[in-house]
Amino acid sequence: MGILITGATGLIGRELIHELAIHGHEDIRVLSRNPEKAQASFNIPIKCFYWDPEKAQVDKAAFDSVHTIIHLAGENIGARRWSKQQKEKIINSRVLSTRLLVNTINENNTLKIKKFISASAIGIYGNRSGDQVLDEQADYGSDFLAKTCIAWEKETANIQNKEIIVNHVRTGIVLARNGGALEKMLIPFKLGVAGKLGSGEQMMSWIHLADMVSIYRFLVENDFGENVFNAVAPKAHSNSNFTRIMGKVLKRPTLLPAPGFALKIALGEMATLVLDGQNVYPKNFLEKGYKFKFDHLEDALTNLVGPEQEFKQVQWVEHPLDEVFDFFSDERNLETITPDSLSFKVLGKSTEQIEAGTIIDYKLSLYGLPFKWKTEISNFNRNKEFTDTQLKGPYKKWVHTHGFKKYANGTLMTDNVSYKVPMGEIGSIVAGAFVRKDINKIFNYRSQKLYKIFGETNKHVE
Template structure:
């Protein structure tokens, strides 16, 4: 039985990924700051960061998902510092563990996000060759990815996953978007023209396993469905699935007042295409938004 070590295993993606790997026959080890506390990640083995290098000696893969939740709370300067430092420090700790072990895991999967591309691209489709942006999330993404880059010099296959907006039954952004629609007040957010590059949680974790189990896969991959949509179409489809009216837009200024700088998460976006995943033969269970929402909400 091959072993995979997961940092950030208690988050939305982390929990689903651990279950996916466990069901596929992998031994799953979760790295935690408090390994003795009760875990939402079922009964998987939990270790502290101080034990990471020891566990690596017998591991095939390491998946680094650790990082502060960007969608929880306003982006104060302190919050922004935690968002950045939590990602970089986790990456540095993983890199240090790789340096310490003589028998290194074969592959490292490094988490990132499509925020890497920034908000300056407009309607331009973005594959993995697109350049980084210059805003806060872009700079965080660049630093996050760079934090483990050195493992490639140690002979380790590294896969970087730039994840889009993950849709799930519980957790994530979908619940927040569903509530006003259920109340009959659903409509586009701001201009409604901003792109949402989304992915069903099931496809997210299936794609992660696919990349780990495919020895030729290395480098950067966009993890988003092949058909991104504009916000107005997302909200219209959501209203259709919930059989609720598609109503007036929520003004951009109101969202900026409510959310501050964090409003970029709903008012700005990127039109991202998973070009490398598709080229390597990955098949999405939910390539279209309506089917994904029907599965999650009906």
């Protein structure tokens, strides 16, 4: 049965679609104002349909054979200053989109929908000072964000079929490598001009993006009658403590506070996003057995902004698994899918066929400088995955795991790379951004090349 997702091209939606695909969910649909653009932005087979909540328009074909709706759409609350018009946009983007989904469900009693999972936010609890712990039974607040969340959640009460499971996911501060709040925080921290915000006593309830998407999959794959779930890590931190831990991970000073009055002048009412806080606890998720991947803030920040970086990519081709695996496990084909600018050449390998323990020697050029590269196949599991680990080369660390699985009459490929740039902290500051950009370019080139090699057409990767 299908899964229909709104807000699919956002920070959470994009990663969630990859998470669902990797775990075998094949019939994924997306509602978008621009279905063609949404379709082109994914490397995996999804079905995109038109909708416009403001006009109350939706392609009802999107709902055929859908079992679960995941509703993530909503105007970014931190995108711009909260004028009267912007506040209306924030509310309407959530209320009207939910209303359109609910009305569409109510109008067709032949639909097979069993579950409606809707995003919400911990802002529903309002600003809470001190260490008061807020679980899903906590009282609501009365400020703008609380009223927005209350109106947002209230719309699902109008679903007429009471057998449909409704889960509201009250989300905290999502920490992600590329995008979201953390990306905005990084520049002052790296420049050494960061510090606590306001009093620093406000509590920050956070969650790693990996847990955020895993939580949604957890709700998709399990039927829970609870209406509300707090999507936060088990331990919140004060802004002062968050700042201290961030500085520790980045090895940067955090001595320059931002006074609350200055933030209110700069941001207006939107300053509430950084000056207000809640100590939220994920009671329902923990009681249902969800195991957090990142339940300690320092571990989460180290994973996201520490010296060891990660790159991930997902791509599907309509080609048999064994043929795709054979292509990648022939080292000569690496030359074919690597940009010419790198002058990448395979010099030889230690075994006739690639297997666990095989040593491969290469040469390449980075910014005109020649390098020798030696890797070992540290793991080899035919038609599932293999890992090449750098023994000698331009990186301080490079571990690349290639994954393969049957998916939608083709093959789903995953790339998971862990790497460190040389020269430690200095190298990370000076060259880290350039290295990330280069890796993105290399894998984007590879994606396009693979589509041509395997006969795919009409593919585009942004």
